[in-house]
Amino acid sequence: MAQVLPLSIAQLSQMLLVEQQAHPYPWDEATLxxxxxxxxxxxxxxxxxxxLxxxxxxxxxxxxxTLMNICVKPSEQGKGFGKLLLEQTIASLKAQHIEVLLLEVRVSNASAIGLYRHLGFIxxxxxxxxxxxAAGREDAMLMELKLHCDIQA
Incomplete structure (x- = not known):
């Protein structure tokens, strides 16, 4: 069964490999x-x-x-791992009393947008x-999830 655990800088090279496989325009090592x-x-x-x-x-x-980056190796996508990772990320933030989680996503990334909406992001x-x-530029959709019910809009 998959497990979600904190990462350290010592795992940077492993993160870079996943990043390069998962994104068409991956972050470089310095950015990570x-x-x-x-x-x-x-x-x-x-x-x-x-x-990893x-x-x-x-x-x-x-x-x-702000969710700066989230990715799953392409060979492992479609198996519920992205949902598991995002649910564990949300649970971790709730435990720290974070009130809102923000993100941006490519407007063409329908599967990610569907997952975010399924988990309550607006x-x-x-x-x-x-x-x-490859053809130039595309828009980002901004989304947010309120993590605690007592937040006023």
């Missing part, structure tokens, strides 16, 4: 390394053989968190021409 700073948290998704198959990176400031806006594509 910069996400081990003071305001960041990382969770890894490990398979039965203790191999996915990860999430959150930036947490006060009562707000669309809050967009960023025009935010992501690189």
């Amino acid at each position: 390394a910069s996400c081990f700073g003071r305001f960041y948290q990382q969770l890894g998704l490990f398979d039965d053989n203790a191999q 198959i996915g990860f999430s990176i959150m930036q947490c400031l006060f009562e707000e968190a 669309e809050t806006g967009s960023r025009r021409n935010y992501y690189h594509t």
Whole structure:
């Protein structure tokens, strides 16, 4: 059974491999390394053989968190691992009394948008021409999830 555990900078090379497989325009090693700073948290998704198959990176400031990156190796996608990783990420943030989780996603990433909506995220806006594509640029959809019911809109 897959397991979600905190990551350390020592696992950076493993994260980079997953990142390069999962994203058409992956972050480089320096960008991933910069996400081990003071305001960041990382969770890894490990398979039965203790191999990293996915990860999430959150930036947490006060009562707000931003999902900076989440990915699962393409060979492991469609098996519920992305949902498991995101649910564990949300549970971790709730335990820290984070009130809202923000994210941005490519408008063309229908499977991710479907997962986010299924877990209660709502669309809050967009960023025009935010992501690189082979044909140029595409928009980002902004989404958020309120993590505690007592938050006023």
